[in-house]
Amino acid sequence: MKLTRCGGRLLADDEDAPRWLKKRRCDLHEWSDLPSELTKDIASRLLRYDVAEYLRFRAVCKAWRECTPHPRQLDSRFRPRRWILLSSDGARCRFLNIATGACAQVDLPELAAGGQIQIACRTEGLLVLRDEVTDAIRLLNPLTKAVTDLPPVTAAMASVIPEDRVNDERPSSLIVYAGISDETSPPTVALFLRGRGFNIASDLPSELTEDIASRLLRYDVAEYLRFRAVCKAWRECTPHPRQLDSRFRPRRWILLSSDGARCRFLNIATGACAQVDLPELAAGGQIQIECRTEGLLVLRDKVTDAIRLLNPLTKAVTDLPPVTAAMASVIPEDRVNDEIPSLIVYAGISDETSPPTVALFLRGRGFNIAYAKPGDNHWKLLDDKAWSTFPSQQVISHGDGKALWYVKYLSVVTHRGRIYFATYQGNILKLSIRPRPRLIPIVKDQSNHLIWNGYLLCNNVISYLVPPDDDDHLMLMVRHYDNLCHLTDDQRRCIKRRKKNDLIKLPKRKNNPDLDRYDWQMLQVFEVDISKREKKLVRVDGIADRAVFIGDVACVSLSTNRFPSIHGNTVYLGMNSRCTVGYGLCHLKDRSVEPRLEHVLGAPQY
Structure with a gap:
């Protein structure tokens, strides 16, 4: 029996071969016969995934190379952005793909010229090479082996070399960073030099400088300040960071x-x-x-x-x-x-006025x-007209005289130039400055969460407003109930029977006269949707990979992607001293709790 391999399959040629092995010969199509449209589509998908896979695809046959673009020198599509240089031993270099974890060992003859050619830095996966004799610059794509020649950088490096070392050997470390701008054709290469001072080996157009600065400013003001510190030219074409801008x-x-x-x-x-x-x-x-x-x-x-x-x-x-x-x-x-301790507990900035108005929340x-605004002679206080807009008229009566004494606020947030704050019972109000200072209800009518005890307003609930950690998330409200007194007996029984609920079961406190064997508390998390005309709280069961820290001074939302040592989908309540919380953190997935942090101080005097 004779077996012939064809197209990855074994075919039986002999007539005496077993019946299960006999296969009828059929016309086999070569891979090179794929339609050009299909070949181009596959190649484009591979190129978006990784340029190395694209190169392997083109290496299969001549037909595939003819219908796919050749990897040109500085074409942005063929830059190995995800590949970084791990090590180099002469001309042999080892690269790592930070997205897939793949490794590749590449021989680069350009580096074998007796150490004359040095790797200065890298950009977009390309290696920036400098000839130590002529100071000529070359960009090398380690995967495609494409080389782009650039002029010598001798004069540019001289601008950052200390005067007492002009005649010394110039180290390649003067070139610390590189970048490629695709705003021009062909692209412009910028070398960032560091020596006696800082300089750029390319005169960046002012429009490009302004665009880079604006992008950095949207990302982080610290990066914007570092960018402006590079040179005088960049400072002249970028806005100066004014006081309350x-x-x-x-x-x-x-x-x-x-x-x-x-x-x-x-x-x-x-x-x-x-x-x-x-x-x-x-x-x-x-x-x-x-x-x-x-x-x-x-x-x-x-x-x-x-x-x-x-x-x-x-x-x-x-x-x-x-x-x-x-x-x-x-x-x-x-x-x-x-001598009074700190009475200023929160602050906010409203951009409704020019210059902005600063609000101090006193307790x-x-x-x-x-x-007050910069330039004012004194601070003004909200009057009763501003406080009369508070929505819970069943709780706050104008007959009490100064109704504002019963408005207890927590966790002030400045969001998109407006000041928001939450009250203990879960109302969210906005402090509007124009045309006159007043409080505008955003989420209202939460008064059923309060208990009257004679003339005192006793809170069995406390609510905190949490600012978003980035522009893609909404503000959160975390509401904690110290007990279930706001529910009827039937409501308590019903909620305890549910498999998924907001209840937290704690060991019974000594001073709790309730006949129940446990202390029952409740923790709820809401998203604050203020983008629509009808402002509302949207109940959420979890907060994914975020962790919320609740404190007397501020509330913070963090991502576990940036801080892997913290627990995701968790509310940390250990920094709070204004409610009776018998635990330090609560995992929202199963409402399990962990002990309170030891370093938290007791409740303040006011």
Whole structure:
């Protein structure tokens, strides 16, 4: 029996072959006979996936090479962006695909010229080579082997070489970065040089510089500031970071710790950390940080009560009038002459006015909101006309005199130039400045979550407003019930029978007179949808890979993709001291809890 391999199949030629092995010969089509449209479609899909797969596809046969584009030198489609250089041993280099994990070993004869050719850096997967004798620059595609010749960079490197080392051997490390702009044809290559100073080996057009700066500013103001620090030309064609300009507020940066004038900040979107020295805080403890808003630090002078807004990245300072009179409105009468701790608990910035209006949320004997703009002589307080728009008329009666005393607010958020805040019971209001300061209900009628006890308003619920961690998410509201007193007996029985509910079962507290064996609490999470005409809370069962930290000072939402050490789909309540929470964090998937953090302090005095 004779077997013949054809097209990957074994065919039996002998007549004596077993019947199961006999196959009728048929006309076999070669792979090269594929329709050109199909070949082009396959090639384009492979090219979008990885240029290495595209090259393997073209290497199959001549017909496929004829109907697919040749990988030209600087064509953006054929740049091996996902491939990085792992190691090089002479002309033999090893590359890694950071998307697929594939490795490739490539021989590059260009690097075998006795060490004369050096790898300066890489961009878009291309290697930037420099001839140490002539300073000629070449771009090498390690996969396609395409080479692009560029002029010598001798004169450009001389601009950043220290004067005492002009005649020394110029190291290739002067070229630290490279970039390719496809705005021109052929593309423009930029070399970033570092030596005595910084320079760019290509005179970037002002339009390109402005476009790069605007993209960096949308990504992070810190990157924008680094970009402007490169050279004078870039600073001249990009806007200067003014004081309260909304574009330059470091919204994603939060203060981690402060040791005198040295502060450490964290970018909650990228995970980057920055240590900044702030001389304003080194005045012998006279200046203290009250709170933060939009990444800006709210500073108060303990002697004069003057308020300053400090941008920790740009170092821009905005002076505001003293807040003495405004704080006096919330100081207890028996402690007017005492040294009062921090009464400013939150702050917000409204871009409805020009310049923007700053609002300070005060808490002491009562609650009040003060607002002022740069240039004002004093802070103004919201009057009863502004507070009368509060929606829960069944709870807050105008006959009580100053209705604002019962409006307890938490977690102020500045979102897209507007100030929002939540009350204990779950109302969300917007502080509108124009045409007159007033409170506009966004989500209202949550008064059934409160319990009256004589003349006192007892909260069995506490609600926090959480700002979004990026532009793709909505604000969140986290609502915690200390007990189930707001539900009837039938409602409690029904909700306990459900397999999926918001209940949290805790060991019974000693001071709980309830006959139940456990302490039942409830935790709910909502998305705040304010994009439509009808503002509403949208109930969610989970928050995917996000973790929400609830605290007295601020609420933060983090992504586990950037911070893998934290638990996703989890609410951290251990930083909160304003409600009776018997646990530190709650996993929303199964409502399981973990113990409270030990370093959390007790409830404050006010």
